Every structure is written in structure tokens, then in C-alpha cells.
Amino acid sequence: MSDLPNQVEFHEEGPREGFQMEKTRFPLSERVALVEALAETGLPQIQVASFVSPKAVPTMADASDLFAAIKRRPGVRYTALWLNETGFRRAASTPGVTLDGKIFMYTTESFCQKNNNCSVSEMQRRQADWLALYDASDLPLEQVYILTAFGCNFQGEVPLSAVVDAVQYVADLCRETNRPLPDFYLADTVGWANPEEVKRRIGAVRERVPDARIGTHIHDTRGLGAANVLAALEMGVDLFDSSIGGLGGCPFADHKNAHGAGNICTEDMVFMCEEMGIDTGINIEALLEASRLAERIIGRPLAGKLMHAGLPKRG
Amino acid sequence: MSDLPNQVEFHEEGPREGFQMEKTRFPLSERVALVEALAETGLPQIQVASFVSPKAVPTMADASDLFAAIKRRPGVRYTALWLNETGFRRAASTPGVTLDGKIFMYTTESFCQKNNNCSVSEMQRRQADWLALYDASDLPLEQVYILTAFGCNFQGEVPLSAVVDAVQYVADLCRETNRPLPDFYLADTVGWANPEEVKRRIGAVRERVPDARIGTHIHDTRGLGAANVLAALEMGVDLFDSSIGGLGGCPFADHKNAHGAGNICTEDMVFMCEEMGIDTGINIEALLEASRLAERIIGRPLAGKLMHAGLPKRG
Numbered sequence: 001m002s003d004l005p006n007q008v009e010f011h012e013e014g015p016r017e018g019f020q021m022e023k024t025r026f027p028l029s030e031r032v033a034l035v036e037a038l039a040e041t042g043l044p045q046i047q048v049a050s051f052v053s054p055k056a057v058p059t060m061a062d063a064s065d066l067f068a069a070i071k072r073r074p075g076v077r078y079t080a081l082w083l084n085e086t087g088f089r090r091a092a093s094t095p096g097v098t099l100d101g102k103i104f105m106y107t108t109e110s111f112c113q114k115n116n117n118c119s120v121s122e123m124q125r126r127q128a129d130w131l132a133l134y135d136a137s138d139l140p141l142e143q144v145y146i147l148t149a150f151g152c153n154f155q156g157e158v159p160l161s162a163v164v165d166a167v168q169y170v171a172d173l174c175r176e177t178n179r180p181l182p183d184f185y186l187a188d189t190v191g192w193a194n195p196e197e198v199k200r201r202i203g204a205v206r207e208r209v210p211d212a213r214i215g216t217h218i219h220d221t222r223g224l225g226a227a228n229v230l231a232a233l234e235m236g237v238d239l240f241d242s243s244i245g246g247l248g249g250c251p252f253a254d255h256k257n258a259h260g261a262g263n264i265c266t267e268d269m270v271f272m273c274e275e276m277g278i279d280t281g282i283n284i285e286a287l288l289e290a291s292r293l294a295e296r297i298i299g300r301p302l303a304g305k306l307m308h309a310g311l312p313k314r315g
Numbered sequence: 316m317s318d319l320p321n322q323v324e325f326h327e328e329g330p331r332e333g334f335q336m337e338k339t340r341f342p343l344s345e346r347v348a349l350v351e352a353l354a355e356t357g358l359p360q361i362q363v364a365s366f367v368s369p370k371a372v373p374t375m376a377d378a379s380d381l382f383a384a385i386k387r388r389p390g391v392r393y394t395a396l397w398l399n400e401t402g403f404r405r406a407a408s409t410p411g412v413t414l415d416g417k418i419f420m421y422t423t424e425s426f427c428q429k430n431n432n433c434s435v436s437e438m439q440r441r442q443a444d445w446l447a448l449y450d451a452s453d454l455p456l457e458q459v460y461i462l463t464a465f466g467c468n469f470q471g472e473v474p475l476s477a478v479v480d481a482v483q484y485v486a487d488l489c490r491e492t493n494r495p496l497p498d499f500y501l502a503d504t505v506g507w508a509n510p511e512e513v514k515r516r517i518g519a520v521r522e523r524v525p526d527a528r529i530g531t532h533i534h535d536t537r538g539l540g541a542a543n544v545l546a547a548l549e550m551g552v553d554l555f556d557s558s559i560g561g562l563g564g565c566p567f568a569d570h571k572n573a574h575g576a577g578n579i580c581t582e583d584m585v586f587m588c589e590e591m592g593i594d595t596g597i598n599i600e601a602l603l604e605a606s607r608l609a610e611r612i613i614g615r616p617l618a619g620k621l622m623h624a625g626l627p628k629r630g
Contacts, residue, residue: 041465191627220620
């Protein structure tokens with residue numbers, strides 16, 4: 001009936017994507033406590049903070065202090081986001097950051113301009129430069145994010161060909177520079193995906209890079225998040241970015257209500273997988289504790305459902 | 316890849332299920348305005364109110380007045396809920412109620428006791444009596460709701476056999492009394508369903524009554540609502556109960572946070588279907604207007620996502 005994986009991996013984005021979009025910076029001690037609580041759940045990877053311009057994103061200005069304060073749990077990867085060389089150098093010089101070589105492919109000019117103030121082709125060139133930077137740090141290329149892979153709030157529809165072209169660009173780059181294929185993430189930060197398109201686009205990407213692992217970065221902007229995750233699962237996808245409590249939302253993505261536009265909710269999606277018999281390696285009770293901690297820190301009800309309804313009582 | 320239907324039907328439950336669970340009764344004029352706005356959207360059926368004990372559910376005490384005040388749109392069915400013969404007689408004597416013959420099958424003793432203060436077998440007997448009542452009113456049996464078809468907050472797991480037995484009971488009753496099979500709804504008012512169980516249980520029910528139409532009544536209690544709808548769609552289900560803005564929640568279902576435990580959100584699910592190329596016959600802009608009206612009436616942010624994010628701008 002479907003290609004459901006037996007095991008999936010969730011990468012937690014809440015501490016970075018969730019807190020990045022808040023108007024105020026929350027106390028360091030609370031964000032440390034949240035990261036530490038998340039690390040206790042079995043999550044293999046937590047994106048802790050972003051190294052971006054403190055002017056553009058003041059809530060992330062203390063990223064280095066945050067990394068310094070975390071009591072680290074062995075086996076957990078504490079990653080960071082950067083959007084340019086300066087950011088990468090800051091991350092690389094911050095003790096405690098798990099550096100993961102990643103590049104970002106843009107599918108539309110307007111979103112690329114908003115996020116990077118440059119054109120798609122200029123960004124492609126810069127990404128190739130990043131590879132040299134990563135090589136110099138002995139960092140393999142792990143992840144490629146195909147951004148606005150389903151649609152763009154500024155430009156509208158994103159043709160499938162733009163996604164496939166971006167994938168092909170990276171595949172060619174890898175072949176030319178003799179490096180293994182990275183994981184390919186289809187990102188829908190702006191909530192344009194629907195289950196049929198998820199299947200269609202994942203299918204098309206897989207056809208282009210059959211040996212690569214495919215992941216998704218899905219937001220629940222328009223209420224289809226869980227369905228889009230299911231569609232991805234049915235295509236055999238086993239790699240999901242998500243946010244505790246459904247935190248998140250891209251500050252530059254032009255949403256009227258950014259609070260409603262968060263990532264897919266980690267604990268709801270972990271619950272879904274486990275209920276479907278798919279192993280996540282995560283302790284759901286510990287995850288619910290972390291989500292309630294996140295809610296206490298943020299100080300308003302989060303979008304997550306399971307944290308409010310509780311686990312079913314099997315009796 | 317799947318048995319997606321070309322066309323689906325959404326039955327709106329918000330005015331009944333959404334307002335029934337509120338602590339206060341909202342002004343009649345506002346509820347009338349909401350029903351009238353919903354009727355403009357293309358929705359074929361709207362459950363307006365319930366005829367239940369005014370002591371148990373005081374917010375529905377004015378159900379008859381509500382029906383009397385609605386300016387009716389031709390072609391739309393304005394239905395009501397009743398849970399016993401008294402309720403049915405009130406509904407039947409209220410002008411403007413579209414009477415639809417329906418019965419309720421319980422799968423667990425505890426939920427049956429909570430909702431009806433009687434045992435499952437007593438309730439089955441009563442449901443058979445309802446048929447005589449419907450016959451006397453020349454009302455065909457249209458719908459059977461299999462309640463707690465996935466799990467029960469009081470009893471825990473509900474075995475698949477309990478669901479199939481309930482379906483078989485009705486199928487036998489129909490054969491014995493020489494009447495066509497009704498539509499069979501699998502109800503998950505309490506949020507126990509997951510996509511795999513949705514597929515498994517719908518498959519098992521379809522095997523038992525291959526000629527019957529199957530519907531679902533799904534709540535988004537634990538964040539799997541959209542995924543469960545997708546799973547049902549993939550099984551060819553073309554009949555969905557839903558609530559505008561995600562309103563709803565069963566007042567007797569023992570949820571800590573009833574506000575988070577609403578029905579699947581009509582406009583989000585209509586949006587999903589239309590984006591997938593499945594025709595709903597509904598004007599999504601009009602539906603969004605109705606959801607915003609519902610939010611203004613209720614006076615707090617509703618769970619619906621599309622109403623806050625807005626439709627994608629296709630440019």
C-alpha cells in the first residue's frame with residue numbers, strides 16, 4: 001500500500017526557528033533548559049541557534065553564549081544555522097557547535113533576495129564557495145535545503161522543474177568535485193505544499209538522485225502539515241525537521257500571523273509515527289515535558305495538540 | 316498510488332458541535348448569521364443544533380428558535396442532532412429541520428454510559444426502536460455513526476472486532492427489515508485514530524459492507540486530524556464531518572483542553588482537497604469569511620490555520 005519507513009529521524013528546530021521569530025529575546029537560562037530537556041528525549045539532533053546578523057535577528061545575538069551554557073549530552077548533535085560565510089566562521093569558532101556542512105538552494109528570485117539580498121545564480125555561486133570553505137574545515141557536505149520547494153509567498157507557484165534543476169545543480173557539483181551526495185531536503189517554510197505535490201516532488205527528486213536520502217522541512221502554515229508528513233512517509237521519507245510545540249515560523253516569509261505558521265510539531269508527529277508503528281527512538285513523555293517547558297517559556301499556548309490533550313490512556 | 320475520490324462532501328458541524336461545548340450561549344442572531352454564512356459557501360449540509368436535554372446542554376436549549384430564525388437557502392440541508400426519542404420528536408416538530416434518519420452504535424460500555432446512561436446492548440435495542448420511529452415518519456435510515464471507532468478515553472483501546480460487529484449488527488438489521496444500507500461513519504470524537512488504523516478500519520468495514528458509502532467524523536485532538544483525513548481519502552472516503560475554524564469538541568469526552576480538541580477544520584480540509592485536485596463544490600473564500608465570522612463570535616483565536624495564514628497568492 002505504501003513505502004512507509006520502519007524508522008524515522010526527527011531533527012529538532014524549535015530552539016532556533018521558534019525563538020528566532022519571537023519579538024523579544026528570552027532569558028538564556030530558559031533556552032538552555034529547553035535545549036537540555038530536548039536532549040533528554042532521544043532526539044538525535046537539535047538546532048540550537050542561528051549565527052546571523054544580530055541587527056536582522058536580535059533574538060539570536062547571544063548564540064555563542066547559548067552554546068557555551070549548554071550541558072551537553074553525548075551522542076546528541078547541537079547544530080546551528082548560518083546564511084553566509086561570516087555566520088559559518090562564527091559557528092565554527094564557537095565551542096560546542098556540531099558543524100554540519102549544508103547549503104541552501106533557492107528556487108525563486110524574490111525569496112532569495114529577501115533572505116540573502118542576492119540573485120538565485122549569485123546564491124548558487126556562493127554555495128559553491130561554501131563547499132570550498134567546508135573542505136578547508138574538513139567538513140563533508142551533509143545537507144542541501146531546496147527552499148520554497150512547493151511555492152513562494154512572493155513569487156507564487158514554483159514549477160517542479162525549478163526544484164529538479166536545483167537538485168541537478170548540486171548533483172553535478174558533487175560529481176565534479178568528487179564528493180558523495182548529501183541529503184536533499186524539500187523545504188516548505190511558507191506552507192504551499194499539499195500531499196499530492198509532496199508525493200510528486202519527492203518522486204521527481206528521487207528519480208534524479210536515487211541514491212540520496214530525502215528529508216523534508218514542512219511548516220503547518222495552512223493546516224496540512226500532518227497530512228504532508230504522512231504523504232512524505234508514504235514516499236519512504238525518514239528524515240523530518242520539526243519544532244517542539246509547533247514553534248517557529250520564518251520571520252521574513254510574509255505571514256500575517258507568524259504564530260500560526262510554525263513548523264510541524266515534533267511531539268505530534270513523533271506520536272503519529274509511533275502510533276503507526278514507525279520507530280522514532282524518542283521518549284514521548286519526555287518530549288511532552290519539553291513541549292510544556294517551551295510553552296511556559298514562551299508564555300502563550302503553543303500550537304501543539306498532544307501537549308494539551310495528553311497521551312491516550314490505554315488502561 | 317491510491318484510491319483518491321474525484322469529489323468529496325463536507326458536512327458542517329460547527330454550529331452544533333462547536334457551540335454546544337461553549338460555556339455560554341451565544342446570541343441567537345450571531346449563530347443565525349453564522350449558519351446563513353455557511354449556507355452561502357456551497358456546503359450541502361449544516362448541522363445547526365442539537366435537541367438534547369437543556370439541563371445537560373444549556374447552550375442548545377433554544378434550538379427551535381435557531382431553526383425558526385434561519386433564512387433558508389434552497390438545496391442546503393439544515394440538520395440536527397438528537398440522542399433519544401424525546402429529542403427526535405422535538406426535532407421532528409420543529410419547522411425547518413431537515414430530518415435525516417440516523418442511529419448511533421457504541422463500541423464501548425463506558426462511553427455509552429456517559430453519553431446515554433445505558434449499556435451498549437440496551438443502546439442497540441433503542442436504536443432498533445428508532446428505526447420504527449423513523450419508519451412511522453417515512454424517514455429512511457441514512458446514517459450510522461460507529462462511535463469511538465478507534466479508541467475510548469474511558470475504556471482505552473477499541474478492538475477492530477467491536478467496530479466490525481457494530482457494522483454487522485446494522486447490516487443484519489437492514490437485511491431483516493428490508494431496507495437499503497445507510498452510510499457508515501467511523502467516528503473518532505476523542506482523537507485516538509492514526510492514519511494506519513484509519514486505513515485498516517475503513518478497509519475492514521468496506522469488506523463487511525462493500526456497497527455502503529463510508530464517511531468519517533474525525534477530531535484533531537492530537538494533531539493527526541489532517542493526516543487521518545488524508546488516509547481516509549486514500550481509501551476512497553468521500554464524506555467528511557468537519558467544523559468551521561476547527562470548532563468543536565465533545566463536552567463529555569474527558570479532555571483537559573476541550574478547545575484544542577475540535578473537529579477537523581472545514582476550510583483547512585476543503586483547501587487540502589482542492590489543492591489535491593479533489594472537487595468539494597465549496598467556495599473557499601466564502602468559507603474563510605464564515606470562519607472569521609465564527610472567530611469573531613467566539614471571541615478567541617480558533618484552531619483553523621488557513622483563516623490566519625490566508626490563501627496562497629498565486630500571482
